[in-house]
Amino acid sequence: MPRIIVTAKKGGGMTIKTEGFRGPECLNKSKWLEEALGTTIKIEETAEFYEAPVEVIMDQEVNS
Amino acid sequence: MSHVTILNIEVKKLKALKKACTRLGLIWKEDVKTYRWFGRFMGDYPLPKGFKVSDLGHCTHAIQVPEADYEIGVVVRENGEIQLLWDFWHAGGLEAELGQGGWKLEQAYIIEESKMEAEINGHSYQEQTNENGDVELYIDMV
Numbered sequence: 359m360p361r362i363i364v365t366a367k368k369g370g371g372m373t374i375k376t377e378g379f380r381g382p383e384c385l386n387k388s389k390w391l392e393e394a395l396g397t398t399i400k401i402e403e404t405a406e407f408y409e410a411p412v413e414v415i416m417d418q419e420v421n422s
Numbered sequence: 423m424s425h426v427t428i429l430n431i432e433v434k435k436l437k438a439l440k441k442a443c444t445r446l447g448l449i450w451k452e453d454v455k456t457y458r459w460f461g462r463f464m465g466d467y468p469l470p471k472g473f474k475v476s477d478l479g480h481c482t483h484a485i486q487v488p489e490a491d492y493e494i495g496v497v498v499r500e501n502g503e504i505q506l507l508w509d510f511w512h513a514g515g516l517e518a519e520l521g522q523g524g525w526k527l528e529q530a531y532i533i534e535e536s537k538m539e540a541e542i543n544g545h546s547y548q549e550q551t552n553e554n555g556d557v558e559l560y561i562d563m564v
Contacts (some may be wrong), residue, residue, distance in 0.1 A: 360563040366532035368555030370430070370525035378563070387563060394539045395532060396432030 362388050364395075425460060426478050428470045429494070429506040431528045436483075436504065438538050439496070442530035446520075449486035457484040457495035458463060459509035473498075481507065490515030492523075534555050 360378030367373070372395070374388050433439050443450045456479055462476045481495030485506075492514030495507040508524065510517050520526045533549065540547045540561045547561045 362561040362563060363531065364536045364560075364561065366557045366560040367530040367531070368525070369521070370523055370528055372532050390543060391536060391539055391561075394434065396434060396536060 360387070362391060364391070425467045425511045426463075426470055426507055426509045427467070428526045429508060429527070431506055431524065431531055433496075433504040433531060435459065435535060437484070438535035439467050439504075439531055441534035441538070442527060443485055444554060445530045446526060447488060448527075449488070451484040451486055451493075453482075454484040455480060455482070457481050457493040457557075458465075459492050459495075459508070459514065460511060470505075472505075473507075478507075487516055488490065490519045493517050494527075529557055535558055536561070 360376070363371070363377065364376040365373045374391060374395075376388050377389050440450050442448075456472045459479055461479065463469070463478055469475065469478075479495070480497075483496040483497040485494040485496060492509050492511075494516070497507060499505065506524070506527075508514075508516050512518070516524070536559050537547060537549075538544065540559075545561050545563060547559050550558045550560070552558060
């Protein structure tokens with residue numbers, strides 16, 4: 359399951375890590391949270407960052 | 423001694439700060455315009471950036487820390503910026519309660535603000551405190 363992990367560290371500071379997103383899209387997935395929390399954030403890139411995004415094709419029925 | 427400084431916490435939402443106070447057992451004092459500190463600027467430490475000597479001890483709201491003599495001043499500037507002021511001189515007891523630089527309040531704020539934002543965006547979450555004292559929030563993104 360894709361998720362965001364916020365770590366508020368003992369002694370101060372925080373990190374935001376994304377898991378389960380493939381490719382650079384993970385950067386956008388946590389943007390809403392980064393903007394809310396401010397600028398003192400270190401973003402950790404997991405191995406999935408360097409993987410190609412998976413294209414999801416959804417079948418859609420259109421009722422006319 | 424007077425050692426008033428700005429806490430290094432980027433506070434954007436008072437509601438999350440209030441929740442952080444509740445989490446730590448601190449007392450939010452709404453619209454209380456003064457906070458307890460040494461009470462006199464001795465010039466032995468730089469003034470907080472953007473503040474005058476006459477500003478010290480004045481605030482928009484205050485935070486009482488049980489077991490500490492001094493308090494935290496919450497200052498909401500005209501541009502909406504929120505700053506936290508405290509006198510960290512050891513006699514005031516704030517660092518003893520909240521850690522160096524007030525990290526316990528920062529940690530509580532980060533978690534409470536993250537929870538609020540997750541709820542606003544319709545995400546569920548789980549919280550976990552690690553053995554090393556770090557607190558983690560797992561936000562499901564389905």
